[in-house]
Amino acid sequence: MKKDAYLKLKQWLDDTRNEPLETMGGFFDRRIDDYESHMSQWAEHYKWMAQLLPDNIESILDIGCGTGLELDCIFSRFKNVEVIGIDISKLMLDKLHSKHGDKNPTLICDDYFSYDFGECRFDAVISFETLHHYEYCKKVSLFKKIFKSLKPAGIYLECDYIALSQEIEDLAFAECRRRRDRDGIDNDTFVHFDTPLTLEHEMQAIKEAGFSRTELIGFLEHDDHTPMIRAVK
Numbered sequence: 353m354k355k356d357a358y359l360k361l362k363q364w365l366d367d368t369r370n371e372p373l374e375t376m377g378g379f380f381d382r383r384i385d386d387y388e389s390h391m392s393q394w395a396e397h398y399k400w401m402a403q404l405l406p407d408n409i410e411s412i413l414d415i416g417c418g419t420g421l422e423l424d425c426i427f428s429r430f431k432n433v434e435v436i437g438i439d440i441s442k443l444m445l446d447k448l449h450s451k452h453g454d455k456n457p458t459l460i461c462d463d464y465f466s467y468d469f470g471e472c473r474f475d476a477v478i479s480f481e482t483l484h485h486y487e488y489c490k491k492v493s494l495f496k497k498i499f500k501s502l503k504p505a506g507i508y509l510e511c512d513y514i515a516l517s518q519e520i521e522d523l524a525f526a527e528c529r530r531r532r533d534r535d536g537i538d539n540d541t542f543v544h545f546d547t548p549l550t551l552e553h554e555m556q557a558i559k560e561a562g563f564s565r566t567e568l569i570g571f572l573e574h575d576d577h578t579p580m581i582r583a584v585k
């Protein structure tokens with residue numbers, strides 16, 4: 353299975369090797385029209401995330417909220433929750449606003465690595481399918497900010513896809529490096545190229561931020577690469 357996944361990725365990287373890299377915001381801006389139908393494959397995962405939030409939450413920070421597909425389910429369960437969403441793509445946020453403007457979410461068009469989330473502000477922080485482009489050290493610094501922004505005993509929920517083996521993680525990072533060098537793109541520019549970490553590395557990065565408990569909640573049936581992870585402050 354892992355070998356198949358490696359060979360499939362290798363083939364896909366070979367097939368697309370001459371394609372130029374796209375910047376993160378540009379990638380999503382250009383796909384705004386088809387985005388939600390493409391992401392409908394995660395419909396059950398969105399419901400699952402909403403179900404996992406504790407009953408009594410009043411505030412949520414959603415990093416990389418996009419058009420708010422996870423929020424569609426969250427707003428149906430929590431009618432009065434305060435939501436702050438941050439995303440680098442203005443068009444994604446505009447779409448979120450067109451769907452949920454009546455709930456008054458605060459939408460911030462910015463980079464979640466550099467934006468200040470504040471201290472002890474949120475009952476929950478969530479991220480869905482947004483972190484699989486970033487390397488370990490960057491994630492640790494982000495998880496530290498998330499930790500700081502949570503109230504005591506607040507929770508962080510993450511649903512994102514992982515590399516099924518170390519070879520897959522290494523292959524994707526090496527190819528991203530090659531394409532960056534080829535296209536002359538510096539390390540500070542975010543590109544849309546998938547470089548997921550293994551589950552072990554992803555959880556280690558969260559633990560390193562200081563959470564009192566970090567746990568793998570599990571996978572949905574027929575899926576072995578999109579875990580739900582929960583961390584408690």
Ligand SMILES: C[S@@+](CC[C@H](N)C(=O)[O-])C[C@H]1O[C@@H](n2cnc3c(N)ncnc32)[C@H](O)[C@@H]1O
Nearest residue numbers: 416417418421439440441462463464480481482
């Ligand atoms: C695959 S989409 C997921 C969006 C939403 N969470 C969902 O599941 O529908 C990833 C989102 O993360 C955003 N994103 C990626 N890197 C970001 C960064 N450094 N700062 C803010 N947003 C970022 C992208 O613009 C995009 O909207």
